[in-house]
Amino acid sequence: MMAPRIVVAGSANMDLVGIAERLPLPGETVLGDDFVMMPGGKGANQAIAASRAGGHAVFLGAIGSDSFGVTLNARLNAAGVDTGHLRTAYGASGVAVIMVDRAAENSILVAPGANSMFTDLTGDEERVIAGGDVLLCQLEIPIDTVAAACKAARAGGTRTILNAAPARELPSDLLADVDLLVVNEVEAQTITGSERPDMAALLALVPRVVLTLGGAGSRYAERDGRDETVPAFPVEATDTTAAGDAFTAALAVAWGEGRDLMEAVRWANAAGAACVRKLGASNALPTRDEIDELYTS
Ligand code: ADP
Numbered sequence: 001m002m003a004p005r006i007v008v009a010g011s012a013n014m015d016l017v018g019i020a021e022r023l024p025l026p027g028e029t030v031l032g033d034d035f036v037m038m039p040g041g042k043g044a045n046q047a048i049a050a051s052r053a054g055g056h057a058v059f060l061g062a063i064g065s066d067s068f069g070v071t072l073n074a075r076l077n078a079a080g081v082d083t084g085h086l087r088t089a090y091g092a093s094g095v096a097v098i099m100v101d102r103a104a105e106n107s108i109l110v111a112p113g114a115n116s117m118f119t120d121l122t123g124d125e126e127r128v129i130a131g132g133d134v135l136l137c138q139l140e141i142p143i144d145t146v147a148a149a150c151k152a153a154r155a156g157g158t159r160t161i162l163n164a165a166p167a168r169e170l171p172s173d174l175l176a177d178v179d180l181l182v183v184n185e186v187e188a189q190t191i192t193g194s195e196r197p198d199m200a201a202l203l204a205l206v207p208r209v210v211l212t213l214g215g216a217g218s219r220y221a222e223r224d225g226r227d228e229t230v231p232a233f234p235v236e237a238t239d240t241t242a243a244g245d246a247f248t249a250a251l252a253v254a255w256g257e258g259r260d261l262m263e264a265v266r267w268a269n270a271a272g273a274a275c276v277r278k279l280g281a282s283n284a285l286p287t288r289d290e291i292d293e294l295y296t297s
Contacts, residue, residue: 001257003054003055003056004055004056004133004134004253004256004257005055005056005058005131005132005133005134005256006047006050006055006056006057006058006132006133006134006136006249006252006253006256007058007060007128007129007131007132007134007135007136007153007158008043008046008047008050008057008058008059008060008061008135008136008137008249009043009060009061009118009125009129009135009136009137009141009145009146009149010041010042010043010044010046010047010059010060010061010136010137010138010140010141011041011042011043011044011061011094011112011115011138011140011141012039012040012041012043012044012059012061012062012063012072012076012086012093012094012114012115013039013040013041013044013072013093013094013095013096013110013112013113013115014037014038014039014040014068014071014072014093014094014095014096015037015038015039015040015095015096015098015281016035016037016095016096016097016098017035017036017037017038017098017099017100018032018034018035018097018098018099018100019032019033019034019035019036019099019100019101019102020032020033020099020100020101020102021033021101021102022101022102023099023101023105023106023107024099033102037071038075038280038281038282038283039071039072039075039076039282040096040281040282041061041094041096041115041140042138042139042140042163042165042245043059043061043138043140043141044059044061044072044075044076044081044282045242045245045249045281045282045285046136046138046163046245046248046249046252047059047076047079047081047249048075048076048079048081048249048282048285049242049245049246049248049249049250049271049285049286050081050136050249050250050252050253051079051080051081052079052080052285052286052287052288053246053249053250053253053271053286053287053288053291054253054288055249055252055253055256056082057080057081057082057249058081058082058084058085058128058132059076059081059082059083059085059086060085060086060118060125060128060129060149061086061087061115061118061141062086062087062088062089062114062115062117062118063086063087063088063089063093063094063114064088064089064090064091064092064093064094064113064114065088065089065090065091066091066092066093068092068093068095069088069093069114072093073086075282079282085124085125085128087114087117087118088114089114089117089118091113091114091117092111092113092114093113093114094110094111094112094113094114094115095110095111095113096108096109096110096111097109097110097111104239112140115140115141116141116142118141118142118145119142119144119145120145120148121145121148121149121152125149125152126152126156129149129152129153129156129158130152130153130155130156130157130158131156131158132153132156132158133158133159133256134158134159134160134161134252134253134255134256135149135150135152135153135158135159135160135161136161136163136248136249136252137149137150137160137161137162137163138162138163138164138165139163139164139165139166139168140166143168143170143171143174146162146174147171147173147174147177150162150174150177150178151177153177154177159179159180159255159256160177160178160179160180161178161179161180161181161182161248161251161252161255162174162178162180162181162182162206163182163183163244163248164181164182164183164187164191165183165184165187165244166187167186167187167189167190167191168190169190169191169193170191170205172205175205175206178206179206179207179208180206180207180208180209180210180251180255180261181202181205181206181208181209181210182209182210182212182247182248182251183202183209183210183211183212184211184212184213184214184244185197185211185213188202188211191205192205197211199211199219199221199227202221203221203222203223207222207223208220208221208222208223208261209221209222210251210265210268212244212247212272213229213232214232214240214243215232215237216229216231216232217229217230217231217232217269218230218232218247218265218268218269218272220261220262220265222261226262228262230262230265230266230269231269232269232272232273233269233270233273233274233294233295233297234273235273235274235276235277235294236277237276237277238276238277238278238279239276239278239279239280239284240276241280241281241284242275242280242281242282242284242285243272243275243276244272245275245285246271246272246274246275246284246285246286247268247269247271247272247275248268249271249285250264250267250268250270250271250272250286250291251264251265251267251268254267254268266295267291267295270291270292270294270295271286271291273294274286274290274291274294
């Protein structure tokens with residue numbers, strides 16, 4: 001079978017992670033234990049996850065003209081992501097400065113840098129989107145760009161998945177071009193403006209919804225159709241970072257392969273579970289074999 005083309009239009013950041021016994025207070029300096037640097041940003045993470053899950057992942061976005069941009073590009077390529085249409089914007093790459101203490105509590109500062117310059121889709125970018133099987137977007141780039149990408153997908157017959165993270169309200173012109181919305185409970189509350197995530201309210205906005213429920217799995221519902229909760233695969237959770245990215249990317253790959261959405265959600269649950277078993281973010285994203293192994297266990 002041909003690998004489905006998954007076009008991810010989203011953010012790329014360099015994650016700079018410092019680990020210390022405790023987080024510094026304002027104005028304080030703390031000597032740390034360790035430092036690691038790795039590619040991050042939901043867009044880049046989901047592109048890498050889609051590639052590992054067996055998709056032909058194409059990443060659209062903007063990296064900076066600094067050395068982080070060079071490294072981000074190299075890491076995406078090494079993961080098998082097609083970066084041939086990735087923009088380089090003059091200036092700084094997106095960076096997340098992350099401090100983590102030994103109890104895994106964290107403080108994070110994100111400087112979007114080049115991500116905020118990913119505006120006004122080019123004709124080339126629109127053609128890439130129209131040529132995909134699935135377009136996958138998140139909300140770490142300008143919202144007008146997300147809307148334009150979904151519009152280009154709709155015009156080109158490409159299915160659209162919006163992972164509405166981080167949480168924010170969504171303009172109706174964007175929602176009109178979303179085929180499948182993937183949200184956790186907090187995001188569902190923000191979008192509907194209601195305390196209790198209400199599936200009917202979400203289905204009034206988009207035709208298909210996947211609600212991720214952490215260790216309880218996920219729930220898939222469609223307008224005038226199925227509404228089922230799919231339990232999580234029982235694993236020992238070590239680190240839930242990037243579980244949502246692994247889940248969403250696997251869902252895109254399975255849907256792009258033409259699998260039924262109910263089955264795609266179950267397979268995505270296996271991807272999320274395989275991710276939480278491992279420590280770390282992009283390095284914990286599971287391969288297709290790891291997902292299949294858990295799926296068939
Ligand atoms: P987010 O990080 O976006 O809030 P979730 O925490 O809901 O996303 O996780 C996404 C998916 O990963 C879940 O729907 C589930 O399939 C899987 N997952 C998350 N936590 C666990 C866990 N403790 N055990 C098994 N699967 C998990």
